[in-house]
Amino acid sequence: MAVADPLPTPSAPLTRPGTTLLAPPEDASFLIKSTDKSYKHQYSNIYFVRLRALRQHVEQRAKRRWGEVAGSPIFVPRVLDVEKGQLCFIIGTVYMDMPLKPNVLEDIARDRSIPAPPPREKYHSENDNVMLEDESGRICLVGERLDNAGLVTGVIMGALGIETNNGDFEVVDICFPGLAPQPSAGLAWPAPKKSDESMDVDGQSSAGADEWVALVSGLEVGAANAAEGQVQLLAEYLAGEAGGLSDQSQSARISRLIIAGNSLGPIQTSASTSTAEPERKSRKYGHDTSFTPHPTQNLAARLTDISRSIPVHLLPGPSDPAATILPQQPLPRAMFGGAAHYATFKCESNPTYICVAPAHEPATSSSRASQPGASTSKAKINGTSAHPDKPEPTRSILVHSGQPVDDMFKYVSTPPTTRMKLAESTLRWRHVAPTAPDTLWCHPFFLKDPFVMAQTPDIYVVGNQPGFATKLVEDDGDEGLEDETERSPKRCRIVLLPRFRESGLLVLVNLRTLEIRRVQFAVEGMSAGGGDS
Amino acid sequence: MKQAKLVFSSKRTASGTAAKKATRKQPARASSSPTSSEAIVISESSDDEIDVPIVKKRRLALKAQPVLKKDEDSDSERPEEVREKETLNVSDKRWRKLYGEARSKMGDIEPVHAKGQTMVNHILRVFDLSYEYGPCVGVSRLDRWERAQALGLSPPPEVKEILLTKEGSTDTQYTQSVFHGEV
Numbered sequence: 140m141a142v143a144d145p146l147p148t149p150s151a152p153l154t155r156p157g158t159t160l161l162a163p164p165e166d167a168s169f170l171i172k173s174t175d176k177s178y179k180h181q182y183s184n185i186y187f188v189r190l191r192a193l194r195q196h197v198e199q200r201a202k203r204r205w206g207e208v209a210g211s212p213i214f215v216p217r218v219l220d221v222e223k224g225q226l227c228f229i230i231g232t233v234y235m236d237m238p239l240k241p242n243v244l245e246d247i248a249r250d251r252s253i254p255a256p257p258p259r260e261k262y263h264s265e266n267d268n269v270m271l272e273d274e275s276g277r278i279c280l281v282g283e284r285l286d287n288a289g290l291v292t293g294v295i296m297g298a299l300g301i302e303t304n305n306g307d308f309e310v311v312d313i314c315f316p317g318l319a320p321q322p323s324a325g326l327a328w329p330a331p332k333k334s335d336e337s338m339d340v341d342g343q344s345s346a347g348a349d350e351w352v353a354l355v356s357g358l359e360v361g362a363a364n365a366a367e368g369q370v371q372l373l374a375e376y377l378a379g380e381a382g383g384l385s386d387q388s389q390s391a392r393i394s395r396l397i398i399a400g401n402s403l404g405p406i407q408t409s410a411s412t413s414t415a416e417p418e419r420k421s422r423k424y425g426h427d428t429s430f431t432p433h434p435t436q437n438l439a440a441r442l443t444d445i446s447r448s449i450p451v452h453l454l455p456g457p458s459d460p461a462a463t464i465l466p467q468q469p470l471p472r473a474m475f476g477g478a479a480h481y482a483t484f485k486c487e488s489n490p491t492y493i494c495v496a497p498a499h500e501p502a503t504s505s506s507r508a509s510q511p512g513a514s515t516s517k518a519k520i521n522g523t524s525a526h527p528d529k530p531e532p533t534r535s536i537l538v539h540s541g542q543p544v545d546d547m548f549k550y551v552s553t554p555p556t557t558r559m560k561l562a563e564s565t566l567r568w569r570h571v572a573p574t575a576p577d578t579l580w581c582h583p584f585f586l587k588d589p590f591v592m593a594q595t596p597d598i599y600v601v602g603n604q605p606g607f608a609t610k611l612v613e614d615d616g617d618e619g620l621e622d623e624t625e626r627s628p629k630r631c632r633i634v635l636l637p638r639f640r641e642s643g644l645l646v647l648v649n650l651r652t653l654e655i656r657r658v659q660f661a662v663e664g665m666s667a668g669g670g671d672s
Numbered sequence: 673m674k675q676a677k678l679v680f681s682s683k684r685t686a687s688g689t690a691a692k693k694a695t696r697k698q699p700a701r702a703s704s705s706p707t708s709s710e711a712i713v714i715s716e717s718s719d720d721e722i723d724v725p726i727v728k729k730r731r732l733a734l735k736a737q738p739v740l741k742k743d744e745d746s747d748s749e750r751p752e753e754v755r756e757k758e759t760l761n762v763s764d765k766r767w768r769k770l771y772g773e774a775r776s777k778m779g780d781i782e783p784v785h786a787k788g789q790t791m792v793n794h795i796l797r798v799f800d801l802s803y804e805y806g807p808c809v810g811v812s813r814l815d816r817w818e819r820a821q822a823l824g825l826s827p828p829p830e831v832k833e834i835l836l837t838k839e840g841s842t843d844t845q846y847t848q849s850v851f852h853g854e855v
Contacts, residue, residue: 180810187806191823274803585811586819 147384153391155449156350157498158650160485161533169466169488169589171582180585182576186293189588190232190273193295193569196316196625197230201297203619204314212299219276221302228299229308231273235292235550237262240578262549262578271298271308278302282310289556289564291547293573316569318614318631320624321595326532328651329497350497351647351656353377353396353449356540356602357638359458360441361434362404368662369643374444376645376658393647396449399602399636400456400489400540403434435474442484443477450483452493456540456603464580465542465572466490466589490539490571492596495650496531534650537596541603543572544635546579559608562601562633566592566612598648599633607644608635609655757838760846762790770830774798792834792846799831800849808849814841816849 198214205212210226218229239262249255269280269290280298290296297314330349358370375381379390445451455461455470462468469486472479487493547561565571571590575581609632616628632653637644643660771791777798783789800808805820805827814835820827840846844853 181807183807184811188823191825585815586822 149384149388153379153388155391156394158350158394158450158495159498160450161494161496163492163494163535164593166587166589166593167492169491171466171468175582175585177585178583180583182581182583184583184585185576185581185588186232186272187274188584188586189293189570189591190295192588192591193316194230196569196622197295197297197314199621199625200317200617201228201230201299201314203617205299205312208299217275218271218273218278221278221308223302223304226299226301228297228314229271229273229278230295230297231271231278233290233292233294233296234270234272234277234577235262235290236268236270237264237550238266239264260549261553263552271296279307280310281307284310284313287555288313289551289560291550291574292577293575294568294570315567317625318566318612318629319569319592319595320627321597321629321631322624323533323535323597324627324629328532328534330651349392349652350650351393352495352536352598352650353393354399354538354600354634354636354646354648355396355639355644356399356456356636357401357640358398358438358441359401359404359638359640360438361406362458362640363407364640365404366640366643367437369639369660370441372660372662373639373645374441376660377445378448393449394650395452395495396445397452397493397536397538397600398454399538399600400454401458401603401638402438402453402456403459404640405458436476439474439476439478442475443481446478446481446484450485451478452485452487452491452538454487454489454491454538454540454602456489457542457545461489464582465575466582467540487538490537490543490590493536493538494533495536496533497650534597535594536598536600537571537592538600539571539602541601543574543579544601544604546572546574549578550574557608558601558604558635559610559633562599562635563610563612566595566599566631566633595629595631597631597653599631600636601634602636603638604635605637606635607637607642607646607657609633609646611653757836757841760792760834760837760839762792766833767791767795767830770795770828773828777802795831796834796846797850799828800851809851809855811849812847813849814847 202214205228212226212228215221215227215229218231221227221229239259241258246255269285270277271280272278280300281303282300295316298308298310299312299314300308300310303309328350355373359365360367360370372381376386376390377393377396379387381387382390442451442453453470453475455467457463459467459470460474461470467489469488472484472486475484478484543565544558544561547565548558551561565573569592570588571592572579572581573590575590576583611630611632613630614628616626618626620626630653632648632655634646634648634655636646639645645658645660647656647658648654649656768791771794774795778794783794786794796813799805799813799817805816805825808816811819813831817827817832817835834840835846
């Protein structure tokens with residue numbers, strides 16, 4: 140019997156690149172402090188602050204775009220001051236008047252003897268009206284330009300047009316704030332140094348030696364048809380235990396894992412099984428026997444396995460045990476047992492900004508970061524940084540669990556507008572969730588609207604979507620704008636993550652080049668992603 | 673359900689205790705839970721050094737509740753000079769200019785049902801109803817003024833002066849908007 144060749148092993152053990160986690164900028168936090176928890180003020184404060192924050196950007200862009208148009212349009216500051224027959228442009232908040240939107244008055248007035256109708260999938264219909272609103276009042280917008288514009292309530296927009304005889308505003312062109320400034324755009328992430336330890340594994344190019352961030356969403360541990368095998372495979376892959384040498388060396392380049400929501404599946408209630416026996420059982424024991432603590436323990440065990448070797452960021456999602464209103468606050472660390480002992484395991488709010496910077500020069504910091512209990516080094520300017528004067532390259536990642544995009548999807552008609560178009564539009568509107576607080580439940584903010592994007596993120600991740608999609612949005616920048624910070628070119632990689640329970644997909648993003656790689660986990664014979672073969 | 677007060681042998685009275693006691697009593701009245709007010713009672717009965725850190729903790733826990741009187745010395749242990757608020761003079765010359773602007777916003781006509789309303793009332797009501805500073809319902813006038821200032825809308829500084837006087841910071845007709853209690 141021939142002896143098999145020994146398995147190839149690397150000459151030096153594989154180590155993970157150490158990234159440093161920066162604190163996100165002050166105004167980019169979605170955490171709600173205890174002083175902000177007053178519910179006495181009105182939701183219209185959010186619209187007021189949002190309009191105030193974005194109006195000047197729309198004005199700049201509108202003046203640049205329409206300043207030279209024939210007919211010399213003027214800017215009318217108050218929406219109600221437009222005069223008939225004069226070409227002008229106005230700026231305000233879009234309000235979509237849709238009869239199919241959930242209406243509290245209809246809910247009160249409905250016939251209580253019959254069960255409530257199920258919530259609609261789409262609010263879009265033929266009888267929709269688009270209005271533009273500011274502090275003084277509202278004006279109805281008409282025109283073909285608006286038909287496929289994919290507008291939702293809450294977008295700050297500028298509209299160029301003329302008031303018609305019956306009081307509506309006929310729109311010729313529209314304008315949005317555009318992509319927010321991105322200070323990190325020009326700063327190149329350092330390419331990996333070719334050290335002596337790097338070995339020539341088949342097909343490994345220098346791009347493979349870069350630093351990657353892993354994104355996954357919708358693990359749904361504990362749901363019906365949960366993909367337990369795939370989650371186990373995922374944990375082993377990230378810890379570098381699974382696969383051959385090439386898989387392990389690729390997994391070693393992953394520096395961070397971000398779980399974008401829905402880690403716990405929706406609870407199975409006895410009503411959903413809809414058979415007579417479970418009901419009889421639960422009456423016999425006097426309590427609902429379908430509750431088990433196993434999903435949380437299961438998830439905690441997986442997260443502990445993963446956290447031992449890689450920093451993890453966990454976001455709550457629509458089916459997680461967190462508040463329903465956005466922004467969802469971080470899940471309590473105590474829920475996750477062993478994983479809570481690692482400082483590199485972070486519970487984040489939904490949505491959240493995660494800012495990373497390349498590791499500093501000393502090799503000791505990278506090995507320390509992977510040990511339990513070591514705190515992630517914040518970006519203090521220490522003496523070991525090679526170039527103290529050069530601004531450090533950073534990458535900001537904006538992640539959310541998909542509720543804003545799912546809600547916006549109900550407003551638009553689907554064949555022309557896709558979810559990827561909506562995600563791209565949110566970048567151009569400079570707002571993560573414009574439909575909050577209209578149809579998307581939101582915390583009543585008073586001082587500022589944290590969903591306004593002050594800066595364009597480098598990577599924009601939307602979790603829990605039906606399918607995978609990705610796009611690199613680039614904006615060349617406009618030299619003619621008044622504000623200097625707005626002129627530079629920007630680019631952003633949008634990633635729509637599919638639910639892991641259905642697809643078994645892990646997405647890797649290269650921090651230097653913003654390329655995408657997908658890793659598919661499948662177990663033959665199991666449904667999620669493996670096919671039923 | 674009150675526990676008996678503890679008596680310590682050494683009673684040290686620090687200087688300026690009168691002011692401290694006055695401000696200490698304030699949080700006790702504002703608290704609603706019986707257990708925390710009991711705890712305040714125990715610590716108040718002695719001025720020992722040992723109790724100072726405990727008192728600090730209680731005060732910090734209660735500071736999360738909204739305190740009606742906005743005085744700055746309730747969060748420091750050191751006896752500070754109590755900043756006396758000035759009394760509101762409703763016919764002060766300082767408000768004349770702003771009152772003139774308020775009248776022009778009202779349309780320069782005599783307001784109806786406004787018997788007994790002073791210049792200050794008109795100024796504050798016009799401040800509430802000015803839409804450039806955002807909605808006024810559900811927030812105190814000072815909070816709304818501070819937000820307008822933070823957003824760069826340059827709200828009139830006389831309004832803040834009025835709101836920081838003694839009557840302006842305690843009387844509900846001045847601190848809250850015109851719709852307070854009605855909406």
